[in-house]
Amino acid sequence: MNELKKQFPEGFLWGGATAANQLEGGHLEGGKGLNTPDVLPGGKVRLKVLKDPGFDFELHPEKYTYPNHEAIDFYHRYKEDIALFAEMGFKVFRLSIAWSRIFPKGDELVPNEEGLAFYDRVFDELLKYNIEPVVTISHYELPIHLVKEYGGWRSRELVTFFERYVTTLFNRYKNKVKYWMTFNEINSSLHMPILGLGLAIQTEEDYYQPTFQAYHHQFVASARAVQLCHEMIPGAQIGCMIVYIPTYAGDCNPENVLYALKEEQLFNYFCGDVQVRGEYPTFIKRYWKEHGIKLEIQEGDLELIKENTVDYIAFSYYMSRTEKKDKTDKDVVSGNIIGGIKNPFLKESEWGWEIDPIGLQISLNQLYDRYQKPLFIVENGLGAIDKVEADGSIHDDYRIDYLREHIKAIGEAIEDGVEVMGYTPWGCIDLISASTGEMSKRYGFIYVDKHDDGSGTLERKKKQSFFWYKNVIATNGEEL
Ligand code: BGP
Numbered sequence: 001m002n003e004l005k006k007q008f009p010e011g012f013l014w015g016g017a018t019a020a021n022q023l024e025g026g027h028l029e030g031g032k033g034l035n036t037p038d039v040l041p042g043g044k045v046r047l048k049v050l051k052d053p054g055f056d057f058e059l060h061p062e063k064y065t066y067p068n069h070e071a072i073d074f075y076h077r078y079k080e081d082i083a084l085f086a087e088m089g090f091k092v093f094r095l096s097i098a099w100s101r102i103f104p105k106g107d108e109l110v111p112n113e114e115g116l117a118f119y120d121r122v123f124d125e126l127l128k129y130n131i132e133p134v135v136t137i138s139h140y141e142l143p144i145h146l147v148k149e150y151g152g153w154r155s156r157e158l159v160t161f162f163e164r165y166v167t168t169l170f171n172r173y174k175n176k177v178k179y180w181m182t183f184n185e186i187n188s189s190l191h192m193p194i195l196g197l198g199l200a201i202q203t204e205e206d207y208y209q210p211t212f213q214a215y216h217h218q219f220v221a222s223a224r225a226v227q228l229c230h231e232m233i234p235g236a237q238i239g240c241m242i243v244y245i246p247t248y249a250g251d252c253n254p255e256n257v258l259y260a261l262k263e264e265q266l267f268n269y270f271c272g273d274v275q276v277r278g279e280y281p282t283f284i285k286r287y288w289k290e291h292g293i294k295l296e297i298q299e300g301d302l303e304l305i306k307e308n309t310v311d312y313i314a315f316s317y318y319m320s321r322t323e324k325k326d327k328t329d330k331d332v333v334s335g336n337i338i339g340g341i342k343n344p345f346l347k348e349s350e351w352g353w354e355i356d357p358i359g360l361q362i363s364l365n366q367l368y369d370r371y372q373k374p375l376f377i378v379e380n381g382l383g384a385i386d387k388v389e390a391d392g393s394i395h396d397d398y399r400i401d402y403l404r405e406h407i408k409a410i411g412e413a414i415e416d417g418v419e420v421m422g423y424t425p426w427g428c429i430d431l432i433s434a435s436t437g438e439m440s441k442r443y444g445f446i447y448v449d450k451h452d453d454g455s456g457t458l459e460r461k462k463k464q465s466f467f468w469y470k471n472v473i474a475t476n477g478e479e480l
Contacts, residue, residue: 016428
């Protein structure tokens, strides 16, 4: 068979992706309040806190470092960074707004003008270079006050506070932002409820009912954001955002195939089905029954969800997962976000994430088959340790290889007929890792001189991949 030439559509949205809490720093500047990542320590203890968040939400500077406090100081250096994105030819830049810059405690009636003005400046700077902002409304954070006083999203009151927050954003930025998405990797809270839901779960019994009730509140809030976006900003598009991890059966034993299917339904499709199809999928009802979950649903909630589905599906893709029903600890792969067994056909990153470009083509096909809505890959990339040579250069050919193979897979999926809007690799500039709180897990085209111990000049340097990606964009994906 001849190899077809893969064409990326005209207007394909090439760019890069970041999140406020991993990028900005200035954690108490401009009137900002504390948010959940501000009290997440760095280093090995961070993962433990994410998975078992029985901590008291107080700062312990004498005990831990809080890498988000300075992050890479985008708060003061955004002009320099945006100029570098423009040099690479970005069409879009994905960033998130920190809720606690706009409403420092989360439940106030009046927003913080300084916070609003900061994002005005950032959006203006992007638009100056014709870079469209792609905005995540909530990326793994909520004001800490909402966690302490209300118990995070387990409280219905957060729907009201969120509505006030998004109304403020749409009103203020309606002439500047066309692409929005509601909750980052909404399904990841199934595994780490502290991240997006702000739930400090202490025990297993405390997991099922509160987590799914909190999800219900987020789905209502998300549907309301979709409704408001469509009413307030004609022509804007608003998506959901899920972490998609295609799940393979470890072998062809039907027991294992069924097991993988059920894992995939719950993790990959539960949230998307609600936000894209507008209703709870049938499979979740059995799960709720088996775990004694009974949701409190108010009158009008299900209609709101049904009538306000998203315009596109944004997703992150880093790895696939391989599963079997009965596994022992020694089958389990070291680093994958949500476990699974080792896939003998795949290599792993330095953090044990299994690298699988074909899995991206599979994901795009699966998502498109299921939803028939445009897809936007808003995160993908290789976290790696980079070395700065004596002359200041950084040869990250391993990153180029990784991205090249994944972009090829996107081209194949487009050829399969999948509608893909764009591609924004994660951490286009080095930033704080969400899972480790460290700097040494780098994803960027731009190196930032900052280290795990907090030292460094914060100077920016172009890596080899910077020049490579610039050419990818300039040729609309023809030269890889
Ligand atoms: C996603 C998150 C991002 C980001 C990325 C890489 O799950 O949406 O916030 O950090 O993963 O993960 P990490 O930083 O842990 O390597």
